Each structure stands twice: as C-alpha cells, then as structure tokens.
Amino acid sequence: MSDTNKTDDAVTPQQASPSSDRDVLLKVEGLQKHFPIKKGILQRQVGAVKAVDGIDFEVRKGETLGVVGESGCGKSTMGRVITRLQDPTGGQVTFEGQDITHLSTAKMRPLRRDIQMIFQDPYGSLNPRHTIGSIVSAPFRLQGVEPEGGVKKEVQRLLELVGLSPEHYNRYPHEFSGGQRQRIGIARALALKPKLVVADEPVSALDVSIQAQVVNLMDDLQEELGLTYVIIAHDLSVVRHVSDRVAVMYLGKIVELADSSKLYETPMHPYTKALMSAVPVPDPGRRGQKSERILLRGDVPSPIAPPPGCRFHTRCWKATEICRTTEPQLLELRPGQRVACHHPENFADQAPQDTVLLSAAKEASELVGEAVLEDAGKTPAPEAEAEAGTGAVEETTAPEAKTATEAAATEEPADEQGDQI
Numbered sequence: 164m165s166d167t168n169k170t171d172d173a174v175t176p177q178q179a180s181p182s183s184d185r186d187v188l189l190k191v192e193g194l195q196k197h198f199p200i201k202k203g204i205l206q207r208q209v210g211a212v213k214a215v216d217g218i219d220f221e222v223r224k225g226e227t228l229g230v231v232g233e234s235g236c237g238k239s240t241m242g243r244v245i246t247r248l249q250d251p252t253g254g255q256v257t258f259e260g261q262d263i264t265h266l267s268t269a270k271m272r273p274l275r276r277d278i279q280m281i282f283q284d285p286y287g288s289l290n291p292r293h294t295i296g297s298i299v300s301a302p303f304r305l306q307g308v309e310p311e312g313g314v315k316k317e318v319q320r321l322l323e324l325v326g327l328s329p330e331h332y333n334r335y336p337h338e339f340s341g342g343q344r345q346r347i348g349i350a351r352a353l354a355l356k357p358k359l360v361v362a363d364e365p366v367s368a369l370d371v372s373i374q375a376q377v378v379n380l381m382d383d384l385q386e387e388l389g390l391t392y393v394i395i396a397h398d399l400s401v402v403r404h405v406s407d408r409v410a411v412m413y414l415g416k417i418v419e420l421a422d423s424s425k426l427y428e429t430p431m432h433p434y435t436k437a438l439m440s441a442v443p444v445p446d447p448g449r450r451g452q453k454s455e456r457i458l459l460r461g462d463v464p465s466p467i468a469p470p471p472g473c474r475f476h477t478r479c480w481k482a483t484e485i486c487r488t489t490e491p492q493l494l495e496l497r498p499g500q501r502v503a504c505h506h507p508e509n510f511a512d513q514a515p516q517d518t519v520l521l522s523a524a525k526e527a528s529e530l531v532g533e534a535v536l537e538d539a540g541k542t543p544a545p546e547a548e549a550e551a552g553t554g555a556v557e558e559t560t561a562p563e564a565k566t567a568t569e570a571a572a573t574e575e576p577a578d579e580q581g582d583q584i
Contacts, residue, residue, distance in 0.1 A: 186223045186224050187221050187222070187224075188222055188223060188224045188358060188359060188391050189222040189245065189256070190221050190255075191219060191220050191221070191245060191255070192219050192255045192257075193254035193255065194215055194217070194245070194253070194256065195216055195252040195254050196214050196215040196240050196241070196251055196252050197212065197216075199211050200212065212467055213469060214466060215237045216415035216466075216469070217254070219417070220410055220417065220420060222391060222393060224358075224391055225389055225390075226392075227385070227391070227392040227408075228393050228394070228409070229394050229395075229396065229409040229410070230393065230394070230395045230396075230409075231402055231409060231411055232413055233413070234397075235463060236413055237415045238395045239363050239395060241412070242395050243280070245393070246279075247263060247271050247278075251264060258277075259358075272305075275305075276302075276306055276308075276355045276357060277358040277359060278358070279302075279355070280362075280363065281349055281352045281361070281362040283363040283367070285342075286341065289336040289348065290336070294333050295322070295332060296333060298336075298347065299322065299347065299350050299354060300317075300318050300354075302351065303317070303354065303355070306355060308355065315332065318350075319332055321350040321353065325346040325347075325349050325380065326346055326376060326380075327350075341368040342370060345365065345366070346377065349365065349377065349380075349381075353384060353388075356388050358391060359393070360391070360392050361392075361393045361395070362392060362394045363395045364395060365381070366401060378405055381405065394406065402423075407423060408422055409422075411426075411432065413434050413474060414463065414464060414466060414474040414475075415469070416503065418475065418493075418504065419501065419503070420500075421497075421500035421501065421502075422499045422500065427439065429509055431496060431502040431509060431510055432503070432504045433480065433504065433506075434459075436508050437459050440455060440456050440457040441457075459478045460478060461478050464477055471487065472485070472486050472489055472490055473489075473491055473503075473505065491505050496510055497510075
C-alpha cells in the first residue's frame, strides 16, 4: 500500500468536524509516566525519570499512527501506558469515549480483546515453558472465546497467516529464530481481532525480505479487519510506508505531529529534519556523492533532569535565548502539521527578537571547516545585523552566537547512527 493512498485517507484532528469526534478511537491528553528514584534505608524518593512528560494526540478508527525518535525518548513506555500495561503518573487515556486511565485489572480485562500489543523483544515476550499452540491460543482461553472450527484450527490458521507452518503448533519458543518468534507474537496479538494494536518495533528483528512480507500482511489485515495501529519504530522507511500520520518524540515530548507525506517532504522541526537526513537513499547513481547529512553534536540530556525551555536546544543549530528559557507549545503551523519549535524550518520565526543569534547559528551550521566556524562565531553575519535594527540587541546576542558556534566547532561528533535513529 503506497503512503500516498494512506495519507489521502487520513483525517487530522484539526481538519475534523465536531461530528467526526465519534471516529476518535484513542485520545491521549497530558500523558505522563515518571519512574521514581529512591535511595537510603527508608527508600525516600529523591527524583524521577521522566520517560513520558506530557503528550497529547488522537488516533482515529482505521488509521495508522507512526511514532519515531531516538532510543530512550519514551516511545515504548508510551505504548505500554496507553495499553494500560503500566499505570500513568498523570494525564488521561480515553478509548472509544471511555476513560481507562485508572481502571483496575478486573475492569480492564474485557477491554483486552480490543487493545493488544506486539512487544519489542521476541525472546522475552514468549513463555519458554509453553508450546506455540498454547501461547497463541491463550487469548481465546482467557477471554472465553470459542472460534469457529475450534481453537487448534484457528491457531494453525493464524500461524500460516504470519508465514509459519501449522506443524509448528507443538514446538517451543527456543526452537525458533528471533524473526519467527516475532511473527508468533504478531499472531497472538491478532488472534481476537482487536480494534487497536500497539506495535513496538514489530519488524526490527526480521530480515529485510521478511519485513516487507510482515508490513504488507499488517496492511492487508488492517483493511480486512478494520484495525487501528500505533506503530513504534526506528526504521523511517517502514514508518513512511505504513503510516497515515507520524509523531516525532524527543526526550518524553512530541516535537512534531503531521501527515506522513508532509512530514517527509517538508519537516518543520530541526530534530525531524536531522532524522530525515539520516535516511539512506537507495540510488546506485548517487554512489560517491556527498549527502546533506545533519550531525547532531553532544549527547541526549538526562530524562531525570531535562533542560529548561525547549529540550532540543542543547543540540540544535538554531537555538536562541528564547529556546533556553521558554518551552514551545505543540501548535498547528500548517494544516495537518503541528510543531513545537520557536524557529521552525521553512516557516517564519516565532521569536524575531533573536534574529541575530539565529542567523549567526544558522550560517555557522552550514560551514564545514573548524577555522571558518570560529571566524563565523566571532563576526555576526551582515544580514543578521541588518535584521537586528539596534546596537543593543547586537551586543547582547553576539556573545551568545560566539559561544554556540565555538562550542559546536570544538565538540566531537557523536555516533551518527546512534544519535540519528
């Protein structure tokens, strides 16, 4: 299924009419998940890991929402919280108009038929003491469902559906490879034909050829069963193929939420642009050509003590003073595209008072040599001085530009693949 077709069918919350609120399957408001840090004999809490720190989004019936970001940004935690495998610290989760934020285990049990999850680790998600038949048939047994033709026949059909042999019914998990175990997990998640499936890295453990088969299988099942997906992944190509909309997370926050085509064609957040620059282009004709790769310098800040203001400003080449002091809100700057940034890409800056520093930082990021970077940091760009208008602004912002550019010139490049994907 092409991403163009999926995008055309997508309906964003901003474009929807009030009557279309009935189509909202999952609604998340201000979701937080903090893991306490305790020390001492009395185990007093001295801090918290803010894995998810206030996110808002909606998922409509029949659509696919992709979630991307660096490792440790809170994607998997978010998936576990919205499926209520973990209790949220704050915020609200609404499924089909029902608030499930604080439902007990007993009250959540009937909803498990409609909310399923494909786990990231295919080795830890399967019980090694149970056969594959027992694992895949567990949802039928726990929910008291008797499929037509019997449980065994239905399980064998599911195994064949995900590319395994029905003869694997009596085998154990240790007899399968990682990719085969992941397909077993997919079969178990789809057994009861749920309405919402949260897939945490569903194809990361599979070979490239098998990835295409599983992705196409999930697309076919979505059309056949009317499934709704929240797919968490690192592979941006897979996310682009299967998603109607994409949410980009950074350090527990959603920094950009947009239609798939708009996000990949015109990313507006600097972090999104850096992620997109890391996607390899499978074109043999470009071999040997230098690609426009954005290297993010420095490490991801600790979620225990995230930086004030915009959380990306410590690694952003467009950071200004307002980025260090004021947290940007997730606003709709274009139809179907919401961004949390003071200086979005391909859009008018929302902080014109920092134009001098912004222009100097942008000019320095486009240069290559370290000596040139230092010179650019000492002398603000002429167009930046013209935009500033007053000498007072120039005096206050030029030292900031010097500090930012000199720091960028002296820092060692971070690991490209680890920081980008």
